[in-house]
Amino acid sequence: MAAEATARTYTIAGPEPELWYRDLISCLQATFGSQLAREGADPLAVLGAGWQFLHLPGDVRPEEFYYPCLDGELGKALAPHHDLRARWWQPADEDDVWREVREHLAEDRLVIAAVDNFHLPFRPAYGDVHAAHLVVIYGLDETRGVVHVSDAMPPAFRGAVPIEEFLRSWGSANPTDVQDAFFSDSKIGRRCLDVRLGTRPAPLTPELLGGYLRTNTEGFTAETSARTGLAGYDAFVAELIQRCQAGDAGALRELYPFGWAMQAQASLHGELLRRCGHDWDDPVLAATGRAVESVAHAWTGLRFTGAHGHGDPRAAAPDIAHHATLLRAAYVRAVDAVIAAAARL
Known part of the structure; x- marks a missing residue:
């Protein structure tokens, strides 16, 4: 099925994204897991196949989704044994920041977006603590003024968020917050991840x-x-x-x-x-x-x-x-x- 789209409404086809979660993972693995499940792959078999220790001095950033990767190859770092590609992007036109999101959804593709928890009504930190986080966008209704968001990290949420609040979260400066010394002080900058699985994984033997x-x-x-x-x-x-x-x-x-x-x-x-x-x-x-x-x-x-x-x-x-x-x-x-x-x- 193709994604459902009208002039101002874009929604992925089929079921809503799977809320894929494990106790010790961060939003990075959770969002990638949702994308992999949507592509028909077993998230655990892909994300759990690799294991390494890698530290890059001077590279660590105050974001929940930080992950060390050589040459910027995030997909390869997370899944070294699989054809997983991940590319960071930002809207090219500040006068139409939703253009690329519409294009992804029209192609029946999820969008993984960086956000600041301070501005998201469903996060426990709403209005209290600034912190860099990742969520999945699976729909956009510009007529009703909402973005459809999925977040597997506890307390787990899947539903509509007012566009105005999402834009504040997506474009937040994420200023230094004394309540969170680890994930604040990192500009969000409307960053997004395009995650694609190339060759379908072979059955694990x-x-x-x-x-x-x-x-x-x-x-x-x-x-x-x-x-x-x-x-x-x-x-x-x-x-x-x-x-x-x-x-x-x-x-x-x-x-x-x-x-x-x-x-x-x-x-x-x-x-x-x-x-x-x-x-x-x-x-x-x-x-x-x-x-x-x-x-x-x-x-x-x-x-x-x-x-x-x-x-x-x-x-x-x-x-x-x-x-x-x-x-x-x-x-x-x-x-x-x-x-x-x-x-x-």
Whole structure:
């Protein structure tokens, strides 16, 4: 079916977007998951196939949807084993900011839009806290003056938002907000993501998954000049502790969004392995999934210690070091388990 469109009303065809959500993911994975589900792909199989550690010094931005990616290839960073492409864009004409949105919807394509929670009536932060966030646009009714928005992040919402309020959110300066040191102070600028899945993913088999796992673990053990794998993690932690000891609160403000990216990826990869272990009657693979999920949960201790300690980074440094040590041990156990699982597949 084609998208439904009248002179001033544009709506995607078929059902409303799926509210795809997992407890440890951010709005980035949730919105990509909605797009993948709409294209007939299994979001977990695509977003959960890859697993890495990558830190790019100086790159971290105060946005819930921050994700480290080399050469700006966000789709490849989120799904390195699949043909997923993602491109940021902004309206070309300030006198008609809806033109590209209309075109996407007319082509039966969702639009992922950056917004400021402060201006969205359905977000708990409405009128209270500025924070950069992502939502899905699936309809536009300029006659009634509403935008149809889907947001899987709790409390979850799917419905109409007045155009005036959405425009304020979509074009917000997202100023510095003392109530949110991690996702404010980042101009929204009416940014949007065009996400497209190229080649339809092949059904996941033990052989295919084994290849993914071998590639993933090579990334953890190979020596490179970039901050990747276990060596990259060690360099990241050494710098983090050094900056804390020097009283640099920026180190802990960056830790929260960066850590969420790594946490979400580990969570999805672990869940995928657990699910495959169950479906293929392979308890060892399922246990490997739980080992990877333990990495995701260990990130919680480090991220939240940083969140509570950013007002006094020197005092927080010993606890940061403690949680970083626990997290590294979880990484080592999980990488060893995945290497062993890959050898069996």
